Amino acid sequence: xxSSASSAEQLRDRLRSRGLRWTPQRRTLLVVLEAxxxxxxxxxxxxxxxxxxxxxxxxxxxxxxxxxEDLGIVQHGHGADGRxxxxxxxxxxxxHLHCAACGGTWEIDEREATTxxxxxxxxxxxxxxxxxxxxxxxxxxxxxxxxxxxxxxx
Amino acid sequence: xxSSASSAEQLRDRLRSRGLRWTPQRRTLLVVLEAxxxxxxxxxxxxxxxxxxxxxxxxxxxxxxxxxEDLGIVQHGHGADGRxxxxxxxxxxxxHLHCAACGGTWEIDEREATTxxxxxxxxxxxxxxxxxxxxxxxxxxxxxxxxxxxxxxx
DNA sequence: GGCCTTGTTGCAACCCGTGGCAATAAAGTA
DNA sequence: TACTTTATTGCCACGGGTTGCAACAAGGCC
Ligand SMILES: [Mn+2]
Ligand SMILES: [Mn+2]
Ligand SMILES: [Zn+2]
Ligand SMILES: [Zn+2]
Numbered sequence: 001x002x003s004s005a006s007s008a009e010q011l012r013d014r015l016r017s018r019g020l021r022w023t024p025q026r027r028t029l030l031v032v033l034e035a036x037x038x039x040x041x042x043x044x045x046x047x048x049x050x051x052x053x054x055x056x057x058x059x060x061x062x063x064x065x066x067x068x069e070d071l072g073i074v075q076h077g078h079g080a081d082g083r084x085x086x087x088x089x090x091x092x093x094x095x096h097l098h099c100a101a102c103g104g105t106w107e108i109d110e111r112e113a114t115t116x117x118x119x120x121x122x123x124x125x126x127x128x129x130x131x132x133x134x135x136x137x138x139x140x141x142x143x144x145x146x147x148x149x150x151x152x153x154x
Numbered sequence: 155x156x157s158s159a160s161s162a163e164q165l166r167d168r169l170r171s172r173g174l175r176w177t178p179q180r181r182t183l184l185v186v187l188e189a190x191x192x193x194x195x196x197x198x199x200x201x202x203x204x205x206x207x208x209x210x211x212x213x214x215x216x217x218x219x220x221x222x223e224d225l226g227i228v229q230h231g232h233g234a235d236g237r238x239x240x241x242x243x244x245x246x247x248x249x250h251l252h253c254a255a256c257g258g259t260w261e262i263d264e265r266e267a268t269t270x271x272x273x274x275x276x277x278x279x280x281x282x283x284x285x286x287x288x289x290x291x292x293x294x295x296x297x298x299x300x301x302x303x304x305x306x307x308x
Numbered sequence: 309g310g311c312c313t314t315g316t317t318g319c320a321a322c323c324c325g326t327g328g329c330a331a332t333a334a335a336g337t338a
Numbered sequence: 339t340a341c342t343t344t345a346t347t348g349c350c351a352c353g354g355g356t357t358g359c360a361a362c363a364a365g366g367c368c
Contacts, residue, residue, distance in 0.1 A: 016364095020316090021314095021363085021364050023315095055318090059355085060316080060317060062355065063317090082232040082325095083353095119269050120289070125293070125298070126292065126297075128291040129254065132254075135274070136282075136287070137281045137283040138280065138281040139279070139280055140280065170334095174345070175346065177334070177347080209348090213325085213326075213327080217346080
C-alpha cells in the first residue's frame with residue numbers, strides 16, 4: 001500500500017539489474033541488517049544470521065557484506081584493534097574517536113570532520129572516507145589523569 | 155669506544171630495571187628490529203625472527219612487541235585492512251593516508267597533522283596518537299579519474 | 309517446463325593474531 | 339654455587355576474516 005517495493009524487493013532488483021543474484025542467504029542478511037542499527041561487527045552479523053538460518057557460513061556473509069558495501073548499503077570501518085565494524089544505516093556518515101586508556105568511543109560527525117576533510121582535499125586532493133576513520137589517543141579525562149599513550153613511557 | 159653501551163645492553167638494562175627479563179627470544183627480535191626500518195607488519199617480524207631462530211613462536215614475538223611498545227621502542231598502527239604495522243625507529247612520528255582505489259600510501263607528518271591534532275585537542279581535549287592514524291579515501295589521481303569510494307555506487 | 313550460463317555457496321585450508329596454562333629459566337640473593 | 343621467585347616461553351585452542359575451488363542454483367531464454 002504505502003510503498004509498493006519493500007526493502008527486499010528494492011535490493012533484489014538492484015542486484016538483478018547488475019547481473020547479480022537474489023539468494024536466500026542474502027535475504028537472511030538483509031533481514032538482519034533491517035533489524036540492526038548503529039555499529040555491528042562482522043562476527044555479530046554472522047551470529048545473527050545464524051539465529052535465523054543455523055546453516056549460515058561466515059564466508060558467505062562476508063562476501064555479501066562486500067557486495068552490499070559496493071551498493072552503499074553498509075559501510076565498514078575498523079575498531080582500534082583493527083577489527084571490522086559495520087555502520088548500518090547511519091543517520092549521517094561519521095568516524096570514530098577511541099581512547100586507548102579507558103576504551104571510550106565517540107563519534108566524529110561531518111561538522112567536526114570538516115576541518116580535516118577540507119585540509120586533505122586542499123593540500124593533497126585527497127578525498128577522505130570519514131566512515132573508515134578511527135582516531136586513537138587519550139580522552140580529556142584520561143590525559144589529564146596522567147595516563148600515557150601506549151609507548152610514551154620511554 | 156664511541157658508546158660504551160650497545161643498543162642491546164641499553165635495552166637489557168631498561169628491562170631489568172623494571173623487573174623484566176632479558177631473554178634470547180627478545181634479543182633475536184631486537185636484532186631484527188635493528189636491521190629494519192620504516193614499516194613492517196607483525197607477521198614479517200615473526201618471519202625475520204625465524205630466519206635467525208627457526209624455533210621462534212608468534213605469541214612470544216607479539217608479546218615482546220607489546221613490551222617494546224610500552225618502552226617506546228616501536229609503535230604500531232593499522233593498515234587499511236586493519237592489520238598491524240609497526241613503525242621502527244621512525245624519523246618522526248607520522249600517520250598514514252591510503253588510497254582505496256590504487257592502494258597508494260603516503261605519510262602524514264606532524265606538520266600536516268597539526269590542524270587535526272590541535273582541533274581535537276581544543277574541541278575535545280583529546281590527544282591524538284598520530285602514529286596510529288590511517289586515513290583511507292581516494293588520492294587526487296583516483297578521485298579525478300572518477301573512481302569511487304567503496305560504497306558510493308548507490 | 310527444460311536448458312544454459314555463470315554468479316554464488318559451502319568447504320577446507322590458511323593467515324593474523326590473542327589468551328590460558330603448565331613448564332621453563334632469568335636473575336636477585338645467600 | 340645453590341636456592342627462590344616469578345617473568346617468560348611454548349603450546350594449543352580459539353576468534354575473526356579471506357580465498358581457491360568444485361558443486362550448486364538463480365534466472366534469462368526458448
Ligand atoms: Mn591498534
Ligand atoms: Mn577497511
Ligand atoms: Zn579515556
Ligand atoms: Zn589512488
